[in-house]
Amino acid sequence: xxxxxxxxxxxxxxxxxxxxxxxxxxxxxxxxxxxxxxxxxxxxxxxxxxxxxxxxxxxxxxxxxxxxxxxxxxxxxxxxxxxxxxxxxxxxxxxxxxxxxxxxxxxxxxxxxxxxxxxxxxxxxxxxxxxxxxxxxxxxxxxxxxxxxxxxxxxxxxxxxxxxxxxxxxxxxxxxxxxxxxxxxxxxxxxxxxxxxxxxxxxxxxxxxxxxxxxxxxxxxxxxxxxxxxxxxxxxxxxxxxxxxxxxxxxxxxxxxxxxxxxxxxxxxxxxxxxxxxxxxxxxxxxxxxxxxxxxxxxxxxxxxxxxxxxxxx
Amino acid sequence: xxxxxxxxxxxxxxxxxxxxxxxxxxxxxxxxxxxxxxxxxxxxxxxxxxxxxxxxxxxxxxxxxxxxxxxxxxxxxxxxxxxxxxxxxxxxxxxxxxxxxxxxxxxxxxxxxxxxxxxxxxxxxxxxxxxxxxxxxxxxxxxxxxxxxxxxxxxxxxxxxxxxxxxxxxxxxxxxxxxxxxxxxxxxxxxxxxxxxxxxxxxxxxxxxxxxxxxxxxxxxxxxxxxxxxxxxxxxxxxxxxxxxxxxxxxxxxxxxxxxxxxxxxxxxxxxxxxxxxxxxxxxxxxxxx
Numbered sequence: 001x002x003x004x005x006x007x008x009x010x011x012x013x014x015x016x017x018x019x020x021x022x023x024x025x026x027x028x029x030x031x032x033x034x035x036x037x038x039x040x041x042x043x044x045x046x047x048x049x050x051x052x053x054x055x056x057x058x059x060x061x062x063x064x065x066x067x068x069x070x071x072x073x074x075x076x077x078x079x080x081x082x083x084x085x086x087x088x089x090x091x092x093x094x095x096x097x098x099x100x101x102x103x104x105x106x107x108x109x110x111x112x113x114x115x116x117x118x119x120x121x122x123x124x125x126x127x128x129x130x131x132x133x134x135x136x137x138x139x140x141x142x143x144x145x146x147x148x149x150x151x152x153x154x155x156x157x158x159x160x161x162x163x164x165x166x167x168x169x170x171x172x173x174x175x176x177x178x179x180x181x182x183x184x185x186x187x188x189x190x191x192x193x194x195x196x197x198x199x200x201x202x203x204x205x206x207x208x209x210x211x212x213x214x215x216x217x218x219x220x221x222x223x224x225x226x227x228x229x230x231x232x233x234x235x236x237x238x239x240x241x242x243x244x245x246x247x248x249x250x251x252x253x254x255x256x257x258x259x260x261x262x263x264x265x266x267x268x269x270x271x272x273x274x275x276x277x278x279x280x281x282x283x284x285x286x287x288x289x290x291x292x293x294x295x296x297x298x299x300x301x302x303x304x305x306x307x308x309x310x311x312x313x314x
Numbered sequence: 315x316x317x318x319x320x321x322x323x324x325x326x327x328x329x330x331x332x333x334x335x336x337x338x339x340x341x342x343x344x345x346x347x348x349x350x351x352x353x354x355x356x357x358x359x360x361x362x363x364x365x366x367x368x369x370x371x372x373x374x375x376x377x378x379x380x381x382x383x384x385x386x387x388x389x390x391x392x393x394x395x396x397x398x399x400x401x402x403x404x405x406x407x408x409x410x411x412x413x414x415x416x417x418x419x420x421x422x423x424x425x426x427x428x429x430x431x432x433x434x435x436x437x438x439x440x441x442x443x444x445x446x447x448x449x450x451x452x453x454x455x456x457x458x459x460x461x462x463x464x465x466x467x468x469x470x471x472x473x474x475x476x477x478x479x480x481x482x483x484x485x486x487x488x489x490x491x492x493x494x495x496x497x498x499x500x501x502x503x504x505x506x507x508x509x510x511x512x513x514x515x516x517x518x519x520x521x522x523x524x525x526x527x528x529x530x531x532x533x534x535x536x537x538x539x540x541x542x543x544x545x546x547x548x549x550x551x552x553x554x555x556x557x558x559x560x561x562x563x564x565x566x567x568x569x570x571x572x573x574x575x576x577x578x579x580x581x582x583x584x585x586x587x588x589x590x591x592x593x594x595x596x597x598x599x600x601x602x603x604x
Contacts (some may be wrong), residue, residue, distance in 0.1 A: 016446035029460045137592075141585040143536055143541045144575040149559055153566045153573050252451030256540060260563075270452075271544060274459040286456050290448050 006303065008298055019290045020072070024065050027283055038081055077284035082276055087284040089300045090267065095288070098254045098265035100170065101188070104181055105250060106243070107191025109196055116193075117200025118232065124205065139194020144253050148260045150186045167264050184261045188253045192246050200207070200240045203235040234303065237308055244300030251289050335597040342593030344524045348472070348586025355402040363396035370593020377570045386571040388561070394575055397553035404554050405583060409535040412514070415473030416534075417527055427481065428488025429511055439485075442478040450475045454537055458546050472534045483526045487519040489553045505541075523586055525594055532587030539580050555580045 030037060035051045052058045056067055071078065077087040083232050113136075120132035155161040165181055170177040207213065255267030255308030261308055262268075266285060337340040355362060364384070365371075371391035379386045385394035427438040445453065457471035491497065492515065500510050541547030542556030550557055555576040562572035 014440075015447055016441065018440065019447055022444050022448075023456065024462055026456055031462060137585070137588065141588045142581050143539060143584065144539060146557075146559065147579050148575055149566070149573055152563075153570055156567055157570065171582060248449030249454075251449045252540070255451065255455065256544065260545060270455070274455060274546065277459075282456065284461050286448075286452055291386050291453055293449050 001305070005302060008301060012294060012298060015294055019294070020069055020287060021065070022069065023283055023287050023290070027279060028061070030279070033280055037279070050153060064228045072284075072287065077287070078280035080281055087280050090269065090281075090290050091284055094264060094266045094269050095292075097167075097169075097263060098251075099266060100256070101257070101263065101265060102247075102250050102256060103182055103185055104185035105188035105192060105253070108185050109192035112189065113193040113196035114200055117197040118204060118227070119210065120197070120201045121204035122227070136194045136197040136201075139191055139197065141194075142191065144187050144191045145260060146219070147190060147254045148184070148257060151183060151187060152260070163261065165262060167262070180261070180263065184257045184263060188257055189252065191253070192250065195242060195246065196239060200235070202240040203229060207231045207235045233307065237304060240300055240303055240307060244297045247296045248293055251293060296303050316599070319508045320559045332594075332597055336527075336593055339515075339593050341589050342379065342597070345588070345590030346588045349590060352402050352406065352583050352586070356406045357582055359403050363393070363399045365393040365396045367400045367553045368392065369396075376480060376565065378569075379571055385575045386569065388558075388569070388572050389565050392570065394558075397558060398555070398575055398579055401553040401555045401558065402554060402583075404465075404548055405538060406536050408465065408472070408538045408548070408552050412472035412534045412538075413471040413476065413527055413530045415469065416476030416530060417523070418479050420477045421484050421516075421536070424481040424484025425488055425511055425516060428485035429492065429507070430557050437466075442481050445474070446478040448475075450514075450533075451537060451540060455544075455546060458541065459478060460468050463546050463549055465548055465552065466479065468538060468541060469487070471541075475537070476530050476534065479530065480523070480526060483522050484519050487522045488515055491515055491518045525591070528587065528591045528594060532584055535587070536580075536584055543565065547556065 027034075033056065034055065035048050036043065038051060039047055056064055059067070068078070075088050077091065079086055080090075093198075116132045117136070120129045120136075123129050155163075164176060164180050167180060168176045213226060213231055216230050217223075221230075251267075254265055255270060256261070258265045258267040259271055266289065269281060270285040270289075272278070273285060322397035337346060364382075369392060371387065371393075373391065374383065374387050375389055375391040377383050377387040383393050383395065385398060388394055388397075423438050423442070427435040439532075448456075454471040454475045457469055457474060461467040461470065497510060497514060500514055505513075538547055538554070539556035539559075542554040543560045545557070545560065546556055550561070558576040559573065559580070562569070562576065566573045
């Protein structure tokens with residue numbers, strides 16, 4: 001097992017290298033260049049030369065990449081053009097907020113999706129199955145920014161409710177923090193629940209058709225044991241895969257949802273960076289989020305081996 | 315050669331049946347009708363809309379839906395119905411162009427990497443794996459952040475993001491077709507690689523490609539709406555459902571119709587594509603229907 005994890009970690013190196021090169025190269029496509037972006041109409045040859053030297057842009061591309069990536073490895077993602085503040089500590093601080101939101105969204109999604117997905121599979125083609133499938137389809141199809149906007153509108157018109165504007169951390173005041181996070185988590189979790197529900201239903205149905213379930217029933221095991229211990233455990237592999245894949249959508253979701261609900265997470269930081277053309281922020285945040293995404297998918301791979309011992313470590 | 319004939323005949327039969335089977339399924343029919351409505355709105359936008367999309371009626375700001383302004387007016391007094399109708403055009407054009415970019419490049423790369431093994435395949439798939447490792451909206455935002463916001467850049471960004479999916483799908487189906495007898499037959503009668511690829515393998519990879527294109531279209535429209543909502547896609551005054559919804563947020567209590575109509579049309583479009591995609595998958599692969 002340990003060897004497997006080490007080997008999987010080693011295979012990440014080319015992917016992470018590729019991601020960093022891709023981000024670095026995309027950043028080179030900025031029309032004009034970064035200095036034009038910073039100076040705008042105030043540009044003079046002297047100022048340009050000064051900024052090029054300061055940012056290391058006077059060096060060859062390969063050297064620029066090596067300088068940047070060696071900084072990244074040491075935890076130095078550069079400084080914001082506007083405020084001069086280090087980017088990495090800010091990313092870490094905001095990551096904890098986004099991670100909390102993503103975790104709450106996952107919990108909401110599982111609470112909704114797993115029981116309903118199981119119910120839908122067990123009562124296949126009944127009215128409750130149809131209702132669950134329609135809910136799931138809506139969950140998959142309704143974009144979370146539309147749900148969020150409609151939810152805010154509904155809460156305001158029906159209850160005169162507005163969620164707190166100023167962000168409060170969980171450590172500062174857990175109750176207010178949860179109040180702030182509740183609706184964003186419901187919106188994100190709701191859209192995630194749709195696909196988890198569909199996957200739970202179809203993969204449980206697939207497993208229930210197999211011979212070993214007949215064997216388990218034939219030996220007289222109670223239905224609850226058959227479903228939970230035998231069928232659901234076997235059905236959970238595709239569900240876990242989906243959760244890994246959903247992390248990408250969840251990260252995209254945080255960008256949108258944090259913007260709508262004014263939550264100062266990583267997504268909002270990225271958008272601020274984009275709007276203010278603060279490239280170190282954009283470059284650093286995208287790199288960090290892509291790395292996290294890759295690591296979560298690695299984690300999903302490792303979880304498989306626990307769920308299904310047939311998946312070999314080699 | 316008999317294999318080729320048999321496969322072509324089989325394909326024709328299935329092609330004829332697909333539309334029939336699709337429309338026989340109530341959900342498939344609903345999805346098809348939803349998309350037909352959006353396409354009709356987009357195509358006949360100049361005839362359906364009552365006003366110009368940018369026409370400002372300063373005396374009629376924030377009007378509730380009425381007989382003149384069917385969906386009401388926005389904060390500038392622009393007719394929301396006309397903007398919704400033209401918004402359908404923007405959504406579809408961005409969706410179709412960006413999926414065409416992705417499908418065109420992805421198809422070529424998929425065919426090449428599936429047919430020629432070795433270094434070419436490894437290097438193409440390495441680039442695809444890296445692109446695939448990004449959460450898609452993040453990559454699209456990064457590209458737009460760098461290139462700047464415009465309709466063309468939005469299409470380029472969404473196109474690039476979708477290339478790996480097409481490359482992988484086509485590559486997988488090329489690999490499975492390549493092992494069939496008729497390809498060996500074609501090789502044995504001395505056909506060149508290029509001819510085998512264009513005449514035999516490419517047409518046979520089309521089925522999975524079409525399903526993928528339907529799904530990609532829905533995700534492209536969604537990405538455009540999301541980017542426009544964030545202010546990084548289509549720029550005002552060009553009507554995009556995403557940006558209309560975003561602009562409406564400041565006035566939502568005064569004018570809920572500014573929120574409701576763009577949201578409804580975004581939901582209707584994505585829902586129709588998803589329902590159609592599901593029905594299409596069920597029809598093309600009945601094994602998956604559980």
